[in-house]
Amino acid sequence: MDFSNNILETIGNTPLVKLNKIVAEIDALVLAKVETFNPGNSVKDRMAVKMIEDAEADGRLKPGGTIIEGTSGNTxxxxxxxxxxxxxxxxxxxxxxxxxxxxxxxxxxxxKVVVCPTxxxxxxxRSYYSVxxxxxEETPNSWYVNQYDNMSNSLAHYEQTGPEIWKQTDGKITHFVVGVGTGGTISGVGKYLKEQNPNIKIWGIDTYGSVFKKYHETGIFDENEIYSYITEGIGEDILPKNVDFSLIDGFTKVTDKDAAVYTRKIALEEGIFVGNSAGACIKGLLQLKEHFKPEDVVVVLFHDSGSRYVGKxxxxxxxxxxxxxEENVTKAEDVIKDHIDKELIVVRTxxxxxxxxxxxxxxxISQIPVVDINGFVGSVDETDLFRSxxxxxxxxEKPIKDVMGKPFxxxxxxxxxxxxxxxxxxENDAVLVDLGNGHHHIITKYDIIGSIK
Structure with missing residues (x-):
């Protein structure tokens, strides 16, 4: 009989899948290492086992203990x-x-899940690092994993993921492209691959709001680059010990929008249902296309499953x-179509x-049309009322007609x-749309800004 003794024995040996339509403009063979095939549906299963086994071996984690970790979910x-x-x-x-x-x-x-502000x-x-x-410190018989600075993280990928990719490509890999968060995957895989062939290029995918790209290029940790971003699983506002910048040939940054859009494209064009960082990786790959030649073998790693982003x-x-x-907004009706059924709020003179x-x-709301028995005769907005x-x-206690402005x-x-x-x-912050049959809807500056792609 062929079976595993427990679920942990099924970790690893994930497939390498050729990408087709989504990378059509790249003149090279592009292969995806699909880590969602791990039992926990992400690449993080590999280092989770390694970090715990190493902590058990040196006594940091004792029987019956409590494991504590700050995580984006996959670890x-x-x-x-x-x-x-x-x-x-x-x-x-x-x-x-x-x-x-x-x-x-x-x-x-x-x-047990403890949620902290971003x-x-x-x-x-209050940060999830500090908490x-x-x-x-407060929990008896506990062990703080600290995946960012725990070197068992990158070691897991040096021992497992790197050798798998080398074997699956028969040593023909020329580029490895991956999103960078804790740095374990890019550093572990990068170290192994460069030991086999120093000419292999290692590219990191970063996000806007993260410090990695500029630090790699200049050695400057620029706090002005740190701001909130939506993309999950990549980018940092710290420099984890697991990120070995000497192994990385370069970074490219991907916007939140592009990461989200390409996450959906992977599912629609390749039938591979993967997560947010995979979308960032594919857009980053396209941004780097001039670096690839027809004979190259490019491996991009897909971290986790799309099932974790169904609500996003x-x-x-x-x-x-x-x-x-990506909707085509060309007419007034396109701007209001998602809330066209809402009643127009008005105030009488x-x-x-x-x-x-x-x-x-x-x-x-910030603007309201003013009506009388003849129709629209004026308008009021927050600015008018504040000045008044x-x-x-x-x-x-004054009537609206005394403070109203021109009709929209x-x-x-x-x-x-x-x-x-x-x-x-x-002087004018809104436009009314005639829906016919005596009904109207309102378009504000916010609606116009929201329609900009």
Whole structure:
């Protein structure tokens, strides 16, 4: 009989799959190392086992102990599998930008999940780095994994992933392209491959809001480059010990939008359902296409499964809210189509200013058309009301007609978006769209900005 003694024995030996349509403009053989075939559905399973086994061997992790780690979700899943098989407890500290699916999966496999804010400094007591360390200090018989500086991370890829890629390509690999987060994968694989052939190029995929690319090129850790970003699993606001910059030939940065769009393209064009960092890798690969020749063999690593991003990159509403959905906006109707059924909020000339303010608060809007029995006769917005209040503290009890401005321009559904945009000015913050049958809808500056691709 052919079977594994436990789920950990199924980790590794993931397939190498030729990419076709999505890399059609690249004149080289492009192969994807699809790590979602690991039991925890990510590349992190490999180093989770290695880090725990090494900690057991030198006594850092003792029987019945508690494993504590700050994770973007995938390392936590790998640690959870090992903890289940080996009988450990697990606490995962995760940032609030990570997908709900990741958090739910971690809880499903028995981990306690502690969620921390994303937009804080690494040294802030609320950051997931700081919270992880504090929990390790407070929890008896615990071990803080620290995947960023734990060198068993890169060693796992030096011993496993690198040799697999070398063997699967029969030593013909010329380039290795991978997203960089903790640095374990790129450094471990890069070290092994360069030992076999020093001419192999190692390229890292970085994201905007991360320090890696500039630090690699200049040696400068520029805190001005650090800001919040959406892409998961790659980029850092610290320099992990696992990132060996001497092994990396170069970095290219990929935007949040491109990473999200190409994550979906991989599924649609190759039938491979993988995660956010894979999308970043493919866009980065396309940005590097001038580096590849027809005889080259390029291996790109896909970190994890698309199932962890169903509520994000694979959700149209989530993509649309961030302006990531590639929709063709050419007419007024395209801008309002997702909320065209919402009632237009208006205020009448004889109503009090306080009524308009109440409506703005209730519906979270900034502009309101003013009507009387004849139709649209004026408008009010936050700026008008603020100026009126500064001039007269009793303005709330005055009728709207005393403070209203000019009525908003009205356009037809088919009006080109360029014509609609020209109607906005310092004096005018909205445009009304005539839907027919006496109904209207509103387009604001925010709607126009949201439609920009």
């Amino acid at each position: 936590g899943m790998g640690l959870a599998l090992v903890a289940i098989v080996k009988g450990y407890k697990l606490i995962c500290v995760i940032s609030d930008k990570q997908s709900k699916e990741k958090m739910d999966i971690l809880r499903a496999v028995g981990a 937009d804080v400094e690494p040294t802030d007591s 992880s360390k504090r929990l390790a 990159m694979f959700n149209d509403d989530w993509m649309r809210e961030r302006g990531f959905l 004889e109503e009090l200013v306080s009524h308009a303010i109440e409506r703005m608060r209730k519906y979270k 209040y500064v001039a007269d503290k009793n303005v709330a 321009p009205i356009v037809k559904l088919g009006t080109p978006i360029e014509e609609v945009s020209k109607l906005f000015s310092k």
